[in-house]
Every structure is written in structure tokens, then in C-alpha cells.
Amino acid sequence: MRMQDFAVSYHAAAENVGLFRQVLEGCKLTASETLLLFTDTQFYPLYPAAFMAAAQDIGAEVIQMTVPSTLPDISSSYILAAWQEADLVIGMSQVPWLYSRTHDEARQSGTRALMVQEPISVLRRLSPDEDVRRRGRAGVPLLTAGKQMRITSANGTDFVVNKEGREAYTLYSLADEPGKWDHWPQGLVTFFADQGQGDGAIVVDPGTVYLKFRRHSTEPVKLHIREGSIVKFEGGAEARLLEDWFAQWNDPRSYELAHVGWGTEHRADWNVIGMDSEAYYGNFLVAFGRNIFWPVGGDNDVASHWDFCCLNHNIYVDDQIIVDNGAIIPENLK
Ligand SMILES: [Fe+2]
Structure with missing residues (x-):
């Protein structure tokens, strides 16, 4: 992630809520499901904020997990348990998670996982189509x-x-x-x-x-x-x-x-x-x-x-x- 691509005003979270809600709905998040926002200490904080508002709007349970950005991987059993319990994970972290056993095991239990880490201009231009x-x-x-x-x-x-x-x-x-x-x-x-x-x-x-x-x-x-x-x-x-x-x-x-x-x-x-x-x-x-x-x-x-x-x-x-x-x-x- 290149931080200079991101706004620093916390108001910027608000204008993302509508788009992020569309994406959560596209991922079929429902009011009876749990959304886990997985992020780290160095990640741009406005995306988790906007996703939390959007998920609350839908009526889903939403929980944020923030890990140290220095974590070498997500092999912790605590993280695995949280990912497995969630219906949908939004992964917003530079801690490597995509090609990991934890990610695989979570999805084997039915969890859906979406990576979101690009600048907002790119997310807007390339919204789900x-x-x-x-x-x-x-x-x-x-x-x-x-x-x-x-x-x-x-x-x-x-x-x-x-x-x-x-x-x-x-x-x-x-x-x-x-x-x-x-x-x-x-x-x-x-x-x-x-x-x-x-x-x-x-x-x-x-x-x-x-x-x-x-x-x-x-x-x-x-x-x-x-x-x-x-x-x-x-x-x-x-x-x-x-x-x-x-x-x-x-x-x-x-x-x-x-x-x-x-x-x-x-x-x-x-x-x-x-x-x-x-x-x-x-x-x-x-x-x-x-x-x-x-x-x-x-x-x-x-x-x-x-x-x-x-x-x-x-x-x-x-x-x-x-x-x-x-x-x-x-x-x-x-
Ligand atoms: Fe690749």
C-alpha cells in the first residue's frame, strides 16, 4: 500500500459507506451473519471504519481484529478461530495472509474472504461489475x-x-x-x-x-x-x-x-x-x-x-x- 494515495481526513470514511455497503451486499452479507474486519496497525483506518458502518446498516454482526503490522504471518490459532467463526472476512492488512494455511482452513469451513487494500480511486473505478x-x-x-x-x-x-x-x-x-x-x-x-x-x-x-x-x-x-x-x-x-x-x-x-x-x-x-x-x-x-x-x-x-x-x-x-x-x-x- 502506498499511504500517500489515501486521504487523512477521518470524514473520508463516511463517503465510502455506500460503495462499501454495495460490495458487502455483493458478497451476500446478511443480517444474520458475522463480518470480521481483519486489519493491522499500519493499515489506513478509514476502510475498516466504513465497512463497520456499512455492515451495521445491513444489520450484520461486525467485529474488527487489529494485529501488529510486524506479525510475520497469521498462523496464530486465535486468528484461525476468529476467521473460521466469521461468515465473511474483509482482509485489509499487509501481514501476509492470502497464500496461507489459516486462510485456506478458514475457507474450508465455509468462510468467504475478500481482500481490499487498493487506493479509493482504484476501488471506485473498478467496483464489482x-x-x-x-x-x-x-x-x-x-x-x-x-x-x-x-x-x-x-x-x-x-x-x-x-x-x-x-x-x-x-x-x-x-x-x-x-x-x-x-x-x-x-x-x-x-x-x-x-x-x-x-x-x-x-x-x-x-x-x-x-x-x-x-x-x-x-x-x-x-x-x-x-x-x-x-x-x-x-x-x-x-x-x-x-x-x-x-x-x-x-x-x-x-x-x-x-x-x-x-x-x-x-x-x-x-x-x-x-x-x-x-x-x-x-x-x-x-x-x-x-x-x-x-x-x-x-x-x-x-x-x-x-x-x-x-x-x-x-x-x-x-x-x-x-x-x-x-x-x-x-x-x-x-
Ligand atoms: Fe499472483
Whole structure:
């Protein structure tokens, strides 16, 4: 989170109540349910305040849990119990929780979880949208049924990953089913590859978003991938920066393929780095590293997770073209 993006006036909470109530209703929060607002000491305080007002408006029970921002993880049994008892958790914290056992176990008990941590301007522009939801839900059966995903590009990407037995997942900014995790804002159809799956090359074009560097790339980098792991970064200075980033974890699992898919958010802005980049309509989103994520993830619990957000790629599921140079082709996925 970049705190400078946030207002400092406490009055700013009030004007978020209406929008936040719409999102809670989209997550099907009812008067008979319990909402847990999970946050930390360094998190912008106005979001929990607005969610608390919105939940009270709905008539739900609402409780806020604030943990130290220095907490390394959410493995505490107290946190797990609270998450499991809640019907819906709004996660507003930089303490890592997404790819965690606690998060998985809570959702296995039926808890819904929504991540909210973007600046208000982004939340407003990318509020939950029925077309994004429809595209995502249509993409899941198609991708789940596929045996292979192939990604190509005019600039040299040719990457194939076997996906037999792997279920697809979609994100559309609403945790609206028991056990669902989502992220507001997000728009994505994806799957997590089996360990060892994925071979070929991905050419990262200039203009690709490097989320962790919070900037766009300026030169091509070729990722060589063998049996599901990056084995070489080919290129200039930026290849070297990527090499350094991946090496810092001292763990070969940081190079392993995590999730692969395409973006579905037609309102995303390529010049705004963040969830706009991951959700961008027709992009190719590929990630490496940590992938613990019930029910569709894997067992890789390395601390690192890197997403490449790439434009101008072609994506095929078996023989069907899904994305043609950034344009989604099947009518029901558009
Ligand atoms: Fe990711």
C-alpha cells in the first residue's frame, strides 16, 4: 500500500459507506451473519471504519481484529478461530495472509474472504461489475475442461503447460460463495499448474508491468522454462534485476510456475500499476512461487510470489483460441 494515495481526513470514511455497503451486499452479507474486519496497525483506518458502518446498516454482526503490522504471518490459532467463526472476512492488512494455511482452513469451513487494500480511486473505478463476473464464471468450465494451455506471441513467446486434472478459478471482486476468496478489484480466469508442468519460453515485452518493482519494463527479457521452473533469464539489465529478485529467496521453489491465465477487467488502466495490471482485459498473467491456495493451488510455500502482467499475447486452451493478441475471442468470454 502506498499511504500517500489515501486521504487523512477521518470524514473520508463516511463517503465510502455506500460503495462499501454495495460490495458487502455483493458478497451476500446478511443480517444474520458475522463480518470480521481483519486489519493491522499500519493499515489506513478509514476502510475498516466504513465497512463497520456499512455492515451495521445491513444489520450484520461486525467485529474488527487489529494485529501488529510486524506479525510475520497469521498462523496464530486465535486468528484461525476468529476467521473460521466469521461468515465473511474483509482482509485489509499487509501481514501476509492470502497464500496461507489459516486462510485456506478458514475457507474450508465455509468462510468467504475478500481482500481490499487498493487506493479509493482504484476501488471506485473498478467496483464489482456484472460483465467481469459473467466473463469469469463462463471461463471456469472452459478452462477446467482443457487439457493444455499454450501461450504464444509475435515477439517469441511459445510456452505450453499441461493442465490435466487442474480446476480453473475466477476472480471478480466479490466473495459471494461459501469458501470463496476474491480481491477487490480483480478480474481473472486462471489455474494453478501441477509441479513440474510448463515448458518453453516467455518473452516479456517492453511495457510489461513488474508489480514488485512498481514500474513497466523497458526492454525484452526471455524467460526459459523447463519442467515448470524458470532456468534462465535472457536479456540485459532487467534480466539481471529479475535474476537478483528471484535469487534473494535462496529457494529453487521461487522459480516454479504458480498460476497462468487471462485478465477480464475491461475498465483496467495499463498506466495504473497494481490490480489494474493483473486484471487488464485480455492480458496474459503468469506467476511464479508460492501457490498454497485451497481448493485449486499447490504445496509450494516459498515466501516469494511474482506476477508477470503481459500484453499482446495469444492464449489457447487445447485447440481453441481464447486470446488473440490481447483480444478475447469466444463470444461468451468477451
Ligand atoms: Fe499472483
